[in-house]
Amino acid sequence: MTSTEFQAVVLAAGRGSRLPEVLGDAPKCLLPIGPHPLLWYPLTMLQRHNFSEAIVVVLEHQKVEIQQALERTPIKIKVDYATIPYDSDFGTADSLRYIYDRIKSDFLVVSCDIVSNVSLYPLINKFREHDAALALLLFKSGFESDVVLPGPKNKHKPERDIIGIHPDTQRLAFLLAASDCEDTLNIQRHLLKDRGQLNVYGRLLDAHIYVLKKWVINYLHTKENISTFKGEFLPHLIKKQHVKRSAKLQQDTTSELGVNTKPGDNILHYVPTTALNQKITQTSLFNDSLSHVPYHGDAVRCYAIQAPREAIGVRVNSTLSFCALNRKLASIWNDLCGESYPLIALGATVKSTQTKEIIVADNAKLSEKTSLNYSVFGPNCVVNPKNIVSNSILMSNSIVEEGCNIDNCIVGHKAHVKSGSVLKNCLIGPNYVVEEDSKNQSVHLSNADEYMEIDIQ
């Protein structure tokens, strides 16, 4: 086992509860984004940053499926699977705690749903520079803003985070979900005092890319009541930045165990410090300010880096972002992945002559006399002649018969659109059969009941 500076952990055990329409029973991390499954994107990103291996956390019963799917993709990074049991209460923090013993160094935690071309080096460098406990990456949101979600109209309410950052130091002051707040946000005085300006952002997107110190997982390991990483552990850790090493506490650490304080309780027991280290920080000119105690004496430090404006960063965690990304993928493909990966798979047969910005996966058959624009065609899907498909996503094994006009739709796995249908803004569930000459607009067509029957078969 070679010792590396950073290990990478990709969390791919999500159940995709926010995209039930398109997911069916497939694992979330295998959602088709263009020609590749979702998981391929974070892995490629890690690969681009010279990670040679990554721990991928998957659900036990999905491991084989995911493994097979990844083997079909052009990926060089060594994937080390870690399985967690299927249990609906198992949160992301639980997952990390579960693989606790496999983490030997500082590590990156990456969510499987991030599709981005951003460079992680600024993030990692910030982490190194300030000996931080945590560094996280923020994107500007709004990638999906101009996309209309197919299916019945409903108010899409994006989940938003309220993020406080000190602009001078890029220290993270707080991070909370807007939905967790009441009408007012209580900002503690110590976040403002002596720290100058505090910028509060309401429209930034947490990329779910975290760089963490090794000791953080030790600490997390003891916090067994914390279940989710983003929702509970992060705010907890960020809050703990301001814990001061009191004189009393120092005594306790030196003289074995204190009577009253439980060693597992205080985060500072986990922060490795030596007297020498402290002296170095105090005397070093290399810290965030000269006019006060370095880092205000904080031992735990969390930083946030904002990705540059032109960077692409999307989290595929809802049907809307799934839809938006697939539709725009062809136009941003070169920025995202470079030219080394083809958009039209070698095994696909494209006979259509009128195409614009389409992505075609393996074994898809696109017949002649079709007009196909801004669309994604999954593996093994079939489009017969005389069809117009635009702004749509055809998932694997779906079939479109002749003479259809499909606009801004998602056609699910193994769905079948019979000839002469006109569909606009529709969501077609997996295995659904659209009858001949049907005309639909803004509906969600699925056969949840039938679906069950098929499942039993």
Next chain:
Amino acid sequence: MAQFEKEIVQAVLIADNNVWNFKPLSDDNSTALLPLVNVSMLDYALIALNRSGVEEVFVYASLFLQNIRDYIKQGIETYASWSFKMKVQVIGGEGCRCFGDAMRDLDAKALIRGNFILLGADTVTNADLRPVLEQHKRTAKFDKGAAATLVFKQCSNNLRTGNELLIALDNRNDRLHYHQRLRMNQRETRFPIPLDIFLNNSSVALHHNLLDPQIAIGSPSMLSLFSDNFDFQTRDDFIRGLLINEELLDSRIYVALLPPTQYAHKVNNWLSYQLVSRDIINRWAYPLVPDMGVYKLQQEYVFHKDNIYKSHDAHVPKVALRENVVVQTGSHVGTGTVISNSVLGANCRIGKNCELSNVFLMADVTILDGCQLEFCVVGTGATINENCIIKSGAVIGNKCVLPAKTQLAKKLVSAVKPSQEYVLETIGPHAYIISDSATDDPGDSDNEDLLPQQTQCIPKMGDLPSHLQPEDSDYSSSSEEDGSRAPTPLPDDTNIFLSEVVDSLTRGFREKSNPDFLILEINSSRYAYNMSLKEVNFNVVKAVFGMQSIREPANNNVLGAINAAFKQLGTVVSNYIKSPDAMLDCLKALEDVCEENDLVREKISQVVHYLYDKDFVTESAILAWYNQLDDEEHATLKQSLTKLVDWLNQSSEDDDEEDDESE
């Protein structure tokens, strides 16, 4: 036509601010004419405007109108430095009682033609406001509803003078979204800010370290907004009103921050008076420094090292001046006297062997031999006889005569006897200590934009904490906060309940409302937060001691404050504290109070004795409580109670004996 007319820069200067805060010196003359480092405050404001290229100034005054008129007239006649290229007019506002009235009056008079600079006469600044004015004009071009641009200055706000602010700004266009004045005495632990601000704007900057020097650029619409909303009394009302009714009034406020090199501060009370004097002497407000001839175009002082400014014809022995001292013409200092960080007005006479530090003498003050003065202000023509000791923020009014060997601290002394009950004590035929509590009669006396009634006493001078000290103490306090913060990130019901009870009691105490209503209020809060009886008992007592009047009692007389509180609220307390268990709760609450309130801790045995005397707690409850106090944790508390407990034991034995005898 209009476009050919050159737009002239106009400014409005509001005189007569903070009248109450500058008592008793504000009794005889306008606060605008109060000398600050021997130059009246009005001059500083006028010079600031002159330096910013203002061509026409309206000085708005209501109290001592004639004095201001004469002063301006005299200034113009003697070619005061601000009188060049600037037209100054005094507008009298009879019956004008607040800032809002002044603005409404100005609107009615229709003197303001365009964007204008609005300044208080109490502002000392060397800032060039031209860029800010330009910024305002640019903003107004984009946003027709831009009513004002407020000018703030960054500072460290370890010391509160009542000018500190927390604001939320939009990072993209500097628009103000939230405005909160920080309280003087109390240190807030958290700031509640409406969530919508952050949700509706992508990037909001919170500034906590700002100082409000009361400078603003107003659009013409600002005046009409005051006219339309007759409930706007102060500038803060205006800001609050606009922020709340943004859409309704279709007006917005913008903010400009002064660059770090420019100085601006508002002199709104004696504490800021001391601060600004220090800054002027230390040349932070350059070129508004004594030796530049701020007011008259002539050299008044010679500038020596250690920031000593001495007039040519002042007679001062060389050793007497330590550092940061200004001595006006005609002053005489006796031998053996040491002066530091002080300002001496014209023709002051100081005897031998005096010690003066942080003392501000107006003109013609006489101090006789052997006096010790520290952190105090002495008005024009006052006389202080031999061997007086005056310190910690005392203010001696004009023409006072203090008898020999007077000792004063934190007192306001007036020469003339005020008519009513304000007099606390008479120390001489020309010296009466007057009340410094601002809550007595604020409506009548503060003429201009005073803070909402948050302060109880006039803020006084004192030892300024050096830069490092408060930080240290703050660290420790924040680490304490940490301890309590970790388990309870949100205010739990108990705390909300406690604060509600404190509010109820404070209001009840102030308004002398019926105790029954208070009990009803507390009970309804109790059910709202589902408090057990024990918790209610505990918190009610804690709340009584948590009232502001006890936390920060006048003159630190905590026993007096407690007595006053219990006189009014005793019925409420005794309604809850009936059973022996309740008494124990009551005493336990005292334990908590002791930890939070130093004054109570010092006097704990008297406090307990008082409660015993007034039959709130019985002897057995006190003894039971005393016995269960932890020896180590409450060592000091126990120690201070020992005497009382001994006495109680004694008397109970006596009682027993009596009982025995009777049997």
